[in-house]
Amino acid sequence: MTSTELDLPVASRVAPVRWRLPGTGWQRLVSPLALLALWQLTGSLGLLPERLLAAPATVAATALDLVTSGTLPEAVLVSLGRVAAGFTVGAVAGVGFALVAGLSRLGEYAVDPPMQMLRALPLFGLIPLFILWFGIGETPKITLLALGVAFPLYLNTFAGVRGVDAKLGELGAVLRLGRGELVRHIVLPGALPQVLVGLRQSLGVGWLALIVAEQINADSGLGYMINTAREFLRTDVIVVGLLVYCALGLVTDSLVRVVERKALTWRRGLLG
Amino acid sequence: MATRTARLTQAPPDGRVASVRGLVRSFGDRRVLSNVDLDIARGEFVALLGASGSGKSTLLRVLAGLDGEARGEIGVDDAVAVSFQEPRLVPWKRVLANVVLGLRGPDATDRARAALAEVGLAERVDAWPLTLSGGEAQRVSLARALVREPGLLLLDEPFGALDALTRISMHRLVLDLWDRHRPGILLVTHDVDEALLLADRVLVLESGRIAHESPVPLPRPRHRDHPDLVALRAVLLRRLGVTPEGTA
Numbered sequence: 001m002t003s004t005e006l007d008l009p010v011a012s013r014v015a016p017v018r019w020r021l022p023g024t025g026w027q028r029l030v031s032p033l034a035l036l037a038l039w040q041l042t043g044s045l046g047l048l049p050e051r052l053l054a055a056p057a058t059v060a061a062t063a064l065d066l067v068t069s070g071t072l073p074e075a076v077l078v079s080l081g082r083v084a085a086g087f088t089v090g091a092v093a094g095v096g097f098a099l100v101a102g103l104s105r106l107g108e109y110a111v112d113p114p115m116q117m118l119r120a121l122p123l124f125g126l127i128p129l130f131i132l133w134f135g136i137g138e139t140p141k142i143t144l145l146a147l148g149v150a151f152p153l154y155l156n157t158f159a160g161v162r163g164v165d166a167k168l169g170e171l172g173a174v175l176r177l178g179r180g181e182l183v184r185h186i187v188l189p190g191a192l193p194q195v196l197v198g199l200r201q202s203l204g205v206g207w208l209a210l211i212v213a214e215q216i217n218a219d220s221g222l223g224y225m226i227n228t229a230r231e232f233l234r235t236d237v238i239v240v241g242l243l244v245y246c247a248l249g250l251v252t253d254s255l256v257r258v259v260e261r262k263a264l265t266w267r268r269g270l271l272g
Numbered sequence: 273m274a275t276r277t278a279r280l281t282q283a284p285p286d287g288r289v290a291s292v293r294g295l296v297r298s299f300g301d302r303r304v305l306s307n308v309d310l311d312i313a314r315g316e317f318v319a320l321l322g323a324s325g326s327g328k329s330t331l332l333r334v335l336a337g338l339d340g341e342a343r344g345e346i347g348v349d350d351a352v353a354v355s356f357q358e359p360r361l362v363p364w365k366r367v368l369a370n371v372v373l374g375l376r377g378p379d380a381t382d383r384a385r386a387a388l389a390e391v392g393l394a395e396r397v398d399a400w401p402l403t404l405s406g407g408e409a410q411r412v413s414l415a416r417a418l419v420r421e422p423g424l425l426l427l428d429e430p431f432g433a434l435d436a437l438t439r440i441s442m443h444r445l446v447l448d449l450w451d452r453h454r455p456g457i458l459l460v461t462h463d464v465d466e467a468l469l470l471a472d473r474v475l476v477l478e479s480g481r482i483a484h485e486s487p488v489p490l491p492r493p494r495h496r497d498h499p500d501l502v503a504l505r506a507v508l509l510r511r512l513g514v515t516p517e518g519t520a
């Protein structure tokens with residue numbers, strides 16, 4: 001929770017807030033659990049019809065069903081495959097272009113203006129074009145994902161590379177580092193914190209792009225599962241699908257956090 | 273020492289590690305260095321004094337090869353090392369890796385360890401720079417400069433940010449290292465006493481040129497109350513536009 005502490009205004013760090021209740025935080029679980037109970041209760045009493053929203057118990061039972069029948073794992077695998085493909089393409093392109101633009105003036109002139117223009121296009125507004133160009137198979141989905149992933153990574157990596165302390169560049173000159181050594185020892189590690197910020201942003205956009213992309217005539221994957229459920233008024237399946245999207249997003253985000261903690265240990269001294 | 277292996281890019285005349293003639297450097301239409309002549313002999317310890325903004329760092333950057341826009345004849349030994357005013361360690365590299373950075377040869381790591389041991393930091397080789405004290409960081413920076421066995425070592429106010437006690441032990445350390453490795457040193461400083469305690473020769477930069485030069489022909493270690501130093505201090509302070517009253 002270091003990050004939240006850092007966000008506090010200085011005054012509250014200096015004089016810790018005294019009136020906070022003692023305890024380990026279980027109090028924070030009370031109201032979500034109460035809401036869950038209320039949701040279950042209204043469902044059981046028939047106040048909340050199942051075609052609008054299934055009750056938690058039903059959702060849990062359905063989840064178990066979907067897992068044991070293999071439907072859910074299969075759908076998740078398909079969706080993960082799309083994310084992996086789109087993410088890889090987008091990340092390679094985003095970071096690659098950012099390095100080209102960040103490491104040389106010529107590269108900047110060649111790459112940055114078109115990137116800035118493309119970035120202004122609304123991502124999801126491109127779907128009709130993609131369908132015209134690529135049909136309704138996997139290609140438009142992966143393209144959409146790749147684009148969504150590429151831009152946050154491009155912008156952050158470019159800013160990170162350019163933001164590396166010029167004094168360290170001078171140091172590199174004094175130590176007679178070659179260009180490759182300079183990039184490897186100074187520029188890339190210096191840009192890394194910003195790249196990781198970009199990575200988290202792009203994963204956020206990536207999951208969103210997946211959800212939207214899977215609405216385009218998917219015949220497999222989580223989106224397909226959810227769309228089919230809608231046709232049969234299976235709100236329980238829809239809720240399971242949403243929860244899985246949610247969980248996947250959280251998992252990738254915490255993966256990046258782990259990478260961040262490992263890769264940026266040198267900052268510990270700074271952050272305490 | 274560097275003498276044997278050093279390849280002189282623009283060889284300064286023999287016996288010297290730096291030789292500058294008619295050096296001019298302007299920023300826009302402001303002439304910061306208007307006509308600097310400077311020689312540093314191999315193994316000589318030179319201190320450079322000057323008011324704030326007089327161009328000391330500018331001159332040092334020219335000698336370090338960091339300034340491509342200076343004009344004049346500039347001859348500098350090929351083996352130059354710099355220690356900046358702030359230690360300028362690479363924060364994402366541990367202490368040892370900072371010293372090894374840019375070192376060539378299979379024994380680079382051993383040499384770096386030895387250099388760190390020389391500045392008394394053998395135990396801190398694995399520390400992150402952000403966890404070092406100011407004095408420790410500055411010593412790493414010195415080790416990083418010295419491990420390159422420079423013919424010319426440029427020090428830009430390396431002790432400026434240190435407390436008085438640390439500064440005294442750093443003076444001793446620098447003299448010690450200089451004694452052992454004998455690089456030519458150009459030490460930029462604000463501190464007249466520091467210059468007098470350490471250097472063979474003290475220069476004053478003023479109006480864009482070396483306006484004054486005082487040899488300090490005293491054996492080391494020197495004591496600041498030595499009558500010759502007291503006299504020299506008065507002269508230098510006057511050159512710097514400070515009246516000597518109130519100085520100990």
Ligand SMILES: Nc1ncnc2c1ncn2[C@@H]1O[C@H](COP(=O)(O)OP(=O)(O)OP(=O)(O)O)[C@@H](O)[C@H]1O
Pocket residue numbers: 299304322323324325326327328329330331462
């Ligand atoms: N890159 C630059 N662009 C414009 N002006 C500069 C630049 N670098 C230095 N100067 C100017 O040149 C003058 C000399 O600067 P320099 O840093 O060499 O002074 P200094 O003698 O080292 O001063 P100090 O003792 O305060 O460090 C200053 O007036 C400074 O503003």
Ligand SMILES: [Mg+2]
Pocket residue numbers: 328329330
């Ligand atoms: Mg300066």
